[in-house]
Amino acid sequence: MNVLSDRYGRHFPYLRLSIVPACNFRCTYCLPNGYHANPHAAAPLNLAEIARLLRGFAAVGMHKLRITGGEPSVRHDLSDILRTAAGIPGVRKLAMTTNGTLLSRRLGEWMDAGLNAINVSVDSLDRASFARITGHDRLDDILAGIDMALAAGLASVKLNAVLLRDVNDRELPAWLDYLRDRPVGLRFIELMQTGDSLAFFREHHVRAETLETQLQEAGWEALPRAADAGPAREYRHADYAGRIGIIAPYSKDFCAGCNRLRVTATGDLRLCLFGEFGIPLRPLLQDDNQLEDLVRAIGGQLVRKEQTHHLHEGRTGITPHLASTGG
Template sequence: MIPLADRYGRRFPYLRLSITPVCNFRCTYCLPHGYHAETGVAGPLSLEEIARLLCGFAELGMHKLRITGGEPSVRHDLTDVLRTAAATPGVTSLAMTTNGTLLSRRLGEWMDAGLNAINVSVDSLDRAAFARITGHDRLDDILHGVEMALAAGLPAVKLNAVLLRGVNDQELPRWLDYLRDHAVGVRFIELMQTGDNLAFFRDHHVHAETLEDEICEQGWQALPRAADAGPAREYRHPGYAGRIGIIAPYSKDFCAGCNRLRVTATGDLRLCLFGEFGIPLRPLLQRDEQLDELVSAIGGQIGRKEQGHYLHLGRTGISPHLASTGG
């Protein structure tokens, strides 16, 4: 095993793999007009290509894997993808980010396939606001799926909420009521500018650090960052069963602890969510005998990873929206 490390000393044991760009929601901050397929674009990686890709990353020390989309549950073979991922030597954490529309129906088979962590997008606990944000009145069903995941003993259950000024940024009291007796982690995510949402970003961006200051004033205490943790700064409070995570990409030194790489649904390696180029790996996923070449190609690109993103300069890279790269 040759652990990946860049020129800034950061290691990358964490891969986020998109398995489809398709999403069945119309979230205002991502795909407000729904998903529309691009003509002439190759389809997502096959199960065989995914298996080879994961073997390559495992050779380079990847042990934490997150399956993303679009919405991964729109793939009919999602359970097979999870089973293949769980069987990859070295993978110890298999997570998925989902909008939760199939959670209550398919949780059992996903867990049987090896899923041991899940993040569910829940941008509001207010049913009407949730419907306005996502285009779907599904909050009750999704929260039922979350309850099922907790009851089933899924080791890690987290909820993601993108902060939107004037839409859901006054919901902290409601979330605190929820966290009092729900052992979940709620991650409040600062809205990020992407290639096609500038006007929306200007209207609705709110700094996540504002919320962070508020919870600290209420006695929430910061937790030490785990070596393989994601980007959230996590907090706990003795009076609550759940935890709070803050993802603030515009904060100072946000990228200093970066430990993850991304691969798009069509097999392009992205060194950063907001990077300005992709490296096509799909040609190296056609035969098992290409493993060494794949490992060499991935390792050879890590030196091109920048020290940080350039969001503060308005440079959003080549991703038109979050669904295109897996958030």
């Protein structure tokens, strides 16, 4: 089976599927005023539509799937979605990105459903800073859930921290203490401009390469990139159980290693997080007999994928905030 390829020689075995646009956090860089539903918006894909979508992507070589939101755990049928995804032939890695608010209560249920990798958003290890960033004083509970995931033997446990100038960009020493004995992957993510965040971006953007230089000077060693890996440049150090990844979307050639496609909660295919258009797949998810048409539609869109995003030019596409597309 051939994985989808584009005209620049990139392959796409990795799908990020948003299952809900809603989120229960009010992160300053994403939804500072909280989530407000659009009464005219279509409902998220239902379980049957999700199953058909995943069978279509698996038919063209998708083997890594990440469930995203909004916050995926606000869907009451999340475990059913995970179980359905885990049962799709060809899906080898089933991951989810979450804010971790239900992690300590639902981890066992999610693992039983087939989840084998998790990313948890933890933008600060300082309780007060975490509350200011997210709007919720839940850090201790979320960290306890992460320790549970490690103890349960989840195959991959990673943490995401968005770098914010004058907010959390001086916390590397605390993070190093955390990583010394915990085999987690920490991802520092450079703040990205979205349609709603220009003023915030200008105030808080800091280049991720600054932190990367600090790591290199402290003896952290760059690792080779796995074929189905995300966009992070990963580092390890002999004195630490954990690893650190740097996601720097404004760096040179960031898009050269792109290997993922995205589908929104309502079934629109997005070729790029910051693309100018979405391709509606939902009409092709209404009947099990539409699989060939779905596969044809997915493959036929790759010619439209651009070589790079246009963030350097201030063009953020149709993404108003990261929760709208799943990040």
